[in-house]
Amino acid sequence: MWTDDVGNNKAWPGVQMTATSESGVYSYTLTGDFAKIIFNNGNSGVGTSQTSDMAYSNYNGYICDLTSNISTGSWSVYGGDVTNPTTPITPTTPSGDGTTVFLKNTANWIQPRCYMWNSETDKDSSWPGANMTKVEGDVWVYTASKTFANCIFNPGGDDGKTADLKNIKSGQIYDYSTGTWSDYDLSPLQIKSYSADPGSSIYTGVEVTLSATAVSSEGTVSYKFSANGTTVRDWAAGNTATWTPTTAGNYTLTFDVKDSAGNENSRTLSVTVESDANVTSPIIKKVTPSDNGYVKTGTAKINVTAAGGHTGTNLLFYKYEIKDPNGASNTAYYTLSPEYSYQFNTEGDYKVTVHVQASDNSEATKTFTVKATGGDIPTEPTTQQIVTQPTTSPITEYELGDVNKDGVIDIKDATYLQLFLIEKDGYTVTKELGDFNKDGKLNVSDVTAIRRFIAERG
Numbered sequence: 001m002w003t004d005d006v007g008n009n010k011a012w013p014g015v016q017m018t019a020t021s022e023s024g025v026y027s028y029t030l031t032g033d034f035a036k037i038i039f040n041n042g043n044s045g046v047g048t049s050q051t052s053d054m055a056y057s058n059y060n061g062y063i064c065d066l067t068s069n070i071s072t073g074s075w076s077v078y079g080g081d082v083t084n085p086t087t088p089i090t091p092t093t094p095s096g097d098g099t100t101v102f103l104k105n106t107a108n109w110i111q112p113r114c115y116m117w118n119s120e121t122d123k124d125s126s127w128p129g130a131n132m133t134k135v136e137g138d139v140w141v142y143t144a145s146k147t148f149a150n151c152i153f154n155p156g157g158d159d160g161k162t163a164d165l166k167n168i169k170s171g172q173i174y175d176y177s178t179g180t181w182s183d184y185d186l187s188p189l190q191i192k193s194y195s196a197d198p199g200s201s202i203y204t205g206v207e208v209t210l211s212a213t214a215v216s217s218e219g220t221v222s223y224k225f226s227a228n229g230t231t232v233r234d235w236a237a238g239n240t241a242t243w244t245p246t247t248a249g250n251y252t253l254t255f256d257v258k259d260s261a262g263n264e265n266s267r268t269l270s271v272t273v274e275s276d277a278n279v280t281s282p283i284i285k286k287v288t289p290s291d292n293g294y295v296k297t298g299t300a301k302i303n304v305t306a307a308g309g310h311t312g313t314n315l316l317f318y319k320y321e322i323k324d325p326n327g328a329s330n331t332a333y334y335t336l337s338p339e340y341s342y343q344f345n346t347e348g349d350y351k352v353t354v355h356v357q358a359s360d361n362s363e364a365t366k367t368f369t370v371k372a373t374g375g376d377i378p379t380e381p382t383t384q385q386i387v388t389q390p391t392t393s394p395i396t397e398y399e400l401g402d403v404n405k406d407g408v409i410d411i412k413d414a415t416y417l418q419l420f421l422i423e424k425d426g427y428t429v430t431k432e433l434g435d436f437n438k439d440g441k442l443n444v445s446d447v448t449a450i451r452r453f454i455a456e457r458g
Contacts, residue, residue: 001034001056013040013050022080022437022445024452025063039064039073055110057156058131062111065448067455075110076134079421079443098146102173102184105138109155112140116148128154128161133422136415139173139184143422188406189216189263194255196243196271203276204248205285205307211240212255212267219260226254242290248275279308282316282356282364291368294377295344302370304338304354312359319355324348325372344372401436401450403429414450421447 002008009015009031017026035057040050051064052071063078105112115129124130124144129152132140151168153176154161165174165181173184185191194212202208210225210232225232225241228251233241235258245251253269276283286305289295302320309316317334324330325348332340334357344350350370357363401409404416417434420427421444434442437449 001030001037003033003035009034013042014038016042020080022439025078025080025445030060039066057111059111063448065451067452074134076448077131077444078448079441080439080445098144099148099151099168099170100141100143101151101168101170102135103132103140103142103153104173104175104177105140106175106177107155107160108138109160111156113154113156114142114144115152115154116144116150118149124148128156128158133418135418136411141419141422183267185265187263187265188218188261189214189221189257189259189265191255191257191265191267194267194269196253196269199269199271202245202271202273203279203283203285203307204246204273205244205276205305206283207286207290208243208245208271209240209291210243210253210255212257213239214257214265216259216261216263218263221257221259224256224258226256227251229254240292244286245273248273276307278310280311280358280360281308281362282306282358283308284354284356284364284366287352287354287366287368289370292371294371294373296377297344297347297372297374299341299343300372302340302342302352302354304356306338306356306364308364309356309358309362311362315359317357319357321353321355323351325350344370347372347374398433400433401453403433405433409450409453411451411454414447414454417450418444418447 001014015028017028019025020027035055037054037056038051049070051066051073054064054072059075061078062075064073064075066073068074099116101114103112103114112132113129114124114132115127116124130142130144132142132153135141147170149167151165152162153165153174162174162176162179169181171184172181174181182193183191192213192215195210196202197209197211198206212223212225214221214223220237221239222235222237223233223239223241224235225243227243227245232243243253249272251271251273253271255267255269256264257266258264276285284304284306288303289300304318306316306318315336316338317336318338318340319334320332320340320342322330322342325346330342334355348371350372351367352370353365353367355363355365398405398407399409401413403413403420406412416427417429420429420434421442429442431442434446436446436453439445
């Protein structure tokens with residue numbers, strides 16, 4: 001270990017480390033503060049095996065695992081017993097029952113930190129924050145002692161830190177490379193996105209498009225949409241549905257997904273619906289055909305249901321813009337008619353934009369796609385048509401290490417166990433399945449043992 005222009009703990013190749021009670025694990029107690037570290041096999045010259053020059057910052061109680069990468073390894077909290085010191089090491093990352101955030105550490109920080117706060121006087125810890133815990137790959141996690149609204153991810157200082165991240169949500173992951181948040185999901189059926197369009201300024205009678213995207217590693221996905229517990233559209237393959245609220249109020253929208261292997265997942269979204277009575281600006285409630293709706297080739301009509309515009313003459317004026325599959329445009333300028341006849345003569349997608357203008361020149365617009373076909377208009381397959389039941393019998397006995405009980409020991413089990421150890425809600429592990437190194441305890445050393453087993457198995 002050393003610090004540039006200051007000195008080292010000992011001349012190369014360094015200090016011999018001390019074997020611990022766990023096979024393959026060695027420890028060393030620092031004699032000073034150093035900024036860099038190299039692990040090596042003690043040889044100088046031919047046969048030397050060593051890591052790269054690695055930055056070191058407050059890794060007391062951490063282990064560097066060289067199993068999968070001899071050059072840089074991977075740091076994590078070590079939960080096993082060591083002979084030097086003789087007492088178990090206490091993880092430096094506190095675990096609470098408050099806000100949990102994940103970081104996709106694409107910056108390759110050796111030890112990411114998380115600084116959380118609500119105000120100048122209400123902070124989770126002093127700058128630069130608490131150490132995060134590695135989950136898998138480049139994903140790290142931190143759980144605070146209570147709920148916090150803001151955070152900053154950093155490598156232990158200002159260099160490379162993120163901006164102030166406001167209004168954070170527990171259970172989400174921040175991608176350092178893209179600067180975006182998303183839900184962090186380890187299940188075999190993952191919901192990648194879910195939304196309501198429009199998501200705000202929703203009025204009674206307005207069509208709201210509900211959509212979700214889910215990915216399953218085990219089966220075919222189907223979707224169900226609900227509003228305040230009432231089914232908007234029951235299980236089917238299509239990932240969109242139309243909801244038309246008739247009563248003003250607060251609504252909880254539920255996006256349910258399941259796959260043919262029996263996995264289920266769900267997300268919720270809160271929206272507010274307002275009454276359209278006496279609204280000054282125009283409101284487009286509905287268009288026919290709907291977005292991505294089908295029409296037969298030949299003459300067809302576009303119909304608009306609009307409201308609002310309660311000002312001046314109380315009249316609404318309509319304008320229609322249509323671009324055919326070949327890129328040719330047709331525009332019908334403002335008229336009082338909410339209906340427009342158009343010949344969809346070419347098969348393909350038509351881009352339609354409807355403008356609704358009030359007498360005070362305030363305007364609402366909606367752009368949607370109309371699909372023209374010369375054949376039969378397709379119908380959405382039902383769940384019964386696309387979902388089959390698993391053909392294998394359910395597994396009732398599990399191998400040591402299969403902590404998520406999916407019938408195979410892989411990196412998902414190591415991740416699942418680590419989330420259990422940091423007391424993440426919804427994760428349960430028994431000692432019979434989790435004590436992989438058979439030392440009678442359930443701790444981070446079992447996570448390391450599972451990862452080593454996976455790496456050696458190949």
